[in-house]
């Protein structure tokens with residue numbers, strides 16, 4: 001299933017003194033089985049945009065196409081619930097929304113809400129807990145006696161239990177330690193690679209965008225100001241720095257070396273690429289060991 005935005009605009013509390021325009025004429029396409037990153041400063045409109053991906057918000061102008069569904073400002077809310085089964089959003093700090101007395105019940109909640117039988121929901125819970133890298137013994141535990149990272153995995157399992165075609169993640173690694181962050185990103189990478197899961201990731205971590213994403217959209221004040229592959233977007237280091245958006249560590253390092261006169265055939269995006277490029281140059285005698 002693809003998602004497409006055509007000239008999507010969104011205004012909070014329109015025609016009131018509190019009116020706040022959050023999105024302007026957004027055009028974008030998220031193709032089935034792709035891995036998309038959405039970046040931008042705080043307040044740039046990322047969360048507002050995300051909520052259009054499963055029709056939690058309807059555009060106030062323009063059109064959102066979610067698979068066969070067309071969502072316009074006039075669309076009736078009661079017809080939109082079904083979409084949430086196909087597009088799962090993991091909001092920031094999702095562990096705060098765990099509420100059942102066992103992990104199993106928490107994971108079963110979504111499927112049961114959509115009419116899945118108890119036996120089937122239990123089976124789904126067993127499958128999902130393993131998918132997020134925890135073993136079955138966790139099912140009987142209280143979510144509140146787990147570590148922060150484990151709680152977050154349980155919350156993600158709850159969204160995956162709906163078997164969404166598209167998984168949307170709003171800063172899923174916020175507040176995790178480096179090991180937890182890495183494990184979490186590896187989990188999404190594996191879901192994408194092995195299970196062809198479509199992923200949309202909101203993050204402030206440019207190293208993660210460089211490493212995992214296939215397409216990037218840069219939002220600024222409610223507009224998409226740049227888009228393309230990570231290589232295309234991160235080519236323009238000076239522009240990204242001027243916007244204080246950050247660049248991948250390897251790219252920033254290579255950019256500094258370039259300013260000192262070193263030539264690069266490709267601007268590296270990851271540390272592996274940087275090491276490969278420097279090694280090549282050393283072998284060719286361009287730099288001394």
Ligand SMILES: Nc1ncnc2c1ncn2[C@@H]1O[C@H](COP(=O)(O)OP(=O)(O)OP(=O)(O)O)[C@@H](O)[C@H]1O
Nearest residue numbers: 012020021022040041042043044045046047048049
């Ligand atoms: N419920 C709301 N009512 C009114 N204005 C809102 C509401 N939610 C967001 N906004 C405004 O819409 C704009 C975009 O906010 P949004 O939360 O989408 O940004 P964001 O990029 O997700 O920020 P962050 O990185 O901090 O989560 C901001 O100007 C914000 O103040």
